[in-house]
Amino acid sequence: MSKRLAQRADSRETEIAAVAADALEGRVPAGSLVCGDPDGVVEAALGGPVWNRYAYDGRPAQPWPPEGAFPGAVLRQPRGWGAFAMTLHALAARLPEGAPLWIYGGNDEGVTSIPKRLEGLFGEPETLAIKRRARVLELRRTGAPARGGLEDWREVVSVGDAELVSYPGLFAHGRLDPGTELLLGALPKIYADQSVLDFGCGAGVIAHTVRRRVPEGRLTLLDMDSVALHAARQNVPDAAHVLSDGWSAVPAKRDFDLILSNPPLHRGKEEDFGALEALVRGAKDRLKPRGALIAVVQRSAGVGKLFASVLKNVEALAETPQYQVWRGGV
Template sequence: MLATASQLVLRNIDDLTGNVLLVEPLADNLATELQHLAPQLTLSCYSTDAAVAASWSQDTVTLYRDVSPVFSDSFDTVVLFYPKSKEQLAFTLAQLKPVLSATTAVFVTGDNKGGIKSLSSHAQKLGLSANKLDNAKHCLWFALHGDFQQLPQAKAVSFDITAAGETLTLHSLPGVFNHGKLDIGTALLLDNLPDIGKGKVLDFASGCGVVGAMLKRKHPAIELFCSDISQLAVKATELTLAANGLNGTVIAADGLPAQPKQFDCIVSNPPFHTGIKTDYSIVESFIRDSSARLSSNGSLTLVANSHLAYLELLQQAFKKVSIVAKANGFTVYRAS
């Protein structure tokens, strides 16, 4: 099964030549299709998403997963999938500067609902130009031109917050959830964290690491683990923990990390989107898997938009579920 943006890549396959780098593509079968339809191409993939990286992990594809990758080759063609976060486009292009030469053909594809319609004006602000080449399947295909070397090197944003009686320094990167600010839901969660003095504690979907950092600050004896599907979030969490002098293990994982096998407490502001689409299967799997991975006296604490039907999902997986707090359209649940 191919996402529509990936189908548009195949529709314009004649634009691809030589060494081809696919940047932040989707978790589908595009790699297999490209190998079948254009075996003469040499494929590489750069993705900071653990699920995407898994789908592109093939013997015939060179995979780059680090936030700041060290590329082993130059590329004739680069295909960039338009990110949900506009700030991430400039960040990603800056990471690609070592392999963007004057002869590299750069294309951008994306779903109309994902904001790619504004690429021309977005590119202009970056000192680049974007020419629309194709429009099909509610997606667009652009050629991107300009001096990519003039793009400033993107850096993490640092900012301080005060919540739950503590002050923390947070670091964030473009593409991380609520980049550069504390969202309302997480703020409510920080004021209603579980009181856990020891044990293995997981901050799931850690984002910039604010929840994990607050848990470790308030309960220094816990063994902290933080996980996120995004390498960008993993890096931001590592920077946040270091900035506050806190220790924790940070893991890139699609779903709950494989290790440790059991947790005493899981805390999360879980995602309910895959890309731009609402995807409840993520949180359904998270709740079900959390129930199986918690110790006998363990608990799950999560925050969610109040209109989402999380109470029923929690009650299906846990014996005891309570509403800890409600404010500003968000609800904090605790299940054990």
């Protein structure tokens, strides 16, 4: 099941990118910035400098665009309007007045609503292409000032009983996700000599809770989102931080006594269990003897069978009508 869903998500993303690449061929000035291109399809077609917030397939990522003025930019529409606004301002700060910005995305992702969300930074868009339930828009930079630095978007938000740094577009921004809350309530006692990995850490809510319970514990936080990891460094500074698309930057050696995760189950709008399956299968090779993976997932994921096929002593630690917390050991 997970392989089929992962393939569906990948094919849809590639389809949207192909629409953009076809529409923009020969139109984009040399040296334009290509932004948020998950599969590298648009980058391969257009060339030029690249900015990815996410470390897709192990590629470099950074939370803010490189310095300099660019003659244009091409943007894969970010998921969520908070992330869209922050990204739009970031690019506006790198584009001179009159420079073009091309935005592409799926019709079901809200691309048709973009004209209402430009905050005066860009003029009325022109639609260049509508094909395969995707479209490409062309806009021109106005002279309106932009919030041009990442720290202009820094917020301190209440998450449960903690005050944490967050940025627009981060998972469960400004609230305690119910799945994470269930996981935290099901955690076993953690000891100071144990090594704990927060896999898909986001802003570091899980690791921050572990740190408060075990101040001297050894923590590692991992995420593919460079903005999330930037927040996590501030929320749990005395830890190791790893920018990684899944396990790609983590050696396959038994370093961890405990792996904790609220893993992502979507790629864009598409359901994608590939990251969950990779988490479980990769955990087996990275847990110490008698170590355990504890993850919270939606009940619909049917993760019990996956855990049992890879790990030992599998059990459900907690559940609600929507979520389950599963434990598996080695």
